[in-house]
Amino acid sequence: MKPARVVLVVFLTSIFAAGQNPSYRQDPQWIAPATAIAKANPLAEKPETAAGGKKLFLRNCAECHGPNGAGMEKKHSADLQLPLVQQQSDGTLFWKITNGNAPKGMPSFSRIPELQRWQLVLFLRTLKATGPDAADPAK
């Protein structure tokens, strides 16, 4: 293989395999209101809809959070596998997807239909740490 092609393949691979962001810290200003926190996922009894959530995640979120949701250090995006994310209520995650966090670069995804945003929340619950740091998710 020609050197230019090798560089190209390495570059393209690196785009998709960008590093995790285990050092992610939550923005203390990004707090959902109590009414939003208490909202239950209307699809909680339909776990099969998480498959659609995965598709939506890959289309809308993977660009910054990575295909496995582990976040990207370069983009300062959240590692969605971390307990500090997973411990948040469904309503909180839904609110964060809906509103975004403009000062930190997270766009609002209110243009995605409401039930599809709940599908995303359902899929986020399936994210599990897979890397070498999986044993110590707080790391």
Place this chain on the structure above:
Amino acid sequence: MRVALLQFAFLAVFVAIPCSAQESPFFVTYTHHMEEPGNLEIETSSTMGIPRSGQKFYAAPYMEVEYGLTAQWTTELYLETSSVWGDSTVFTGWRFENRYKPLKREHWINPVLYLEFENLNEASRIQKEIEGGGPDLISSNRELRGEHAHELETKLILSSDVHDWNISENFIATKNLSESEGVEFGYAFGVSRPLARLASGANCRFCRENFIAGIEMYGGLGSTLDGFSARGTAHYIAPVVSWAVSDNATLRLSTGFGLTDQSNPVLLRIGYSYELAAFGSRVSRLFGVKR
């Protein structure tokens, strides 16, 4: 080697990363949904007017390049042309547009401030908005292209997402800086909804979830010189649809029906947009800038 490096640079910037390209189906009405930060969208569209007696068929193709500077600020450049049947094809000018969303969170009504500088001639027929009495559809390109206009256009965009519906209203005020035409006014509003509420797990292209349908209405509202009035101006009502052709591309179609004598009986619009995710960071990386 130089060619290979150029190929590499081109691919590094333009290779498509999957991102949601599902666009609002509206051609005229703006919603509060901004371009994602760092993403670049390239769109080619055309406005085609079916003539009334005394008018000629025309097609006005234009290109838009839209970039998300931040989550709250989107900037856009337009280049536009006009072809009139039996007349000529002319370049009609450019527009530079900025939209700023002042509120950081979603609200019942989300305002967006819009400011655009236009360097156009009067042959412009893309009708991205209609203000005052609407465009001159009778004079020839030769007559119109000589009349240049530097215009400053402002819009107040109000937009709401109610469950799966988007409801948007735009109020337009335009000042021609080249001539004393007063301030011209216009409006646009639209309602849209995706055809499916849930996303299927399948990677399908013709699923209902990939389509958004809606209707928009737009027209002129006179000027400070002629009086603020909806009479004697162009007005259209237009069913619209957008289809997410791929993860990066959207096709939009609209058939507008003219409601007054100043309007074309039918105004057809077609647009194809392609979104490049993380364009800004890729360009920065190419030039060795750390972000």
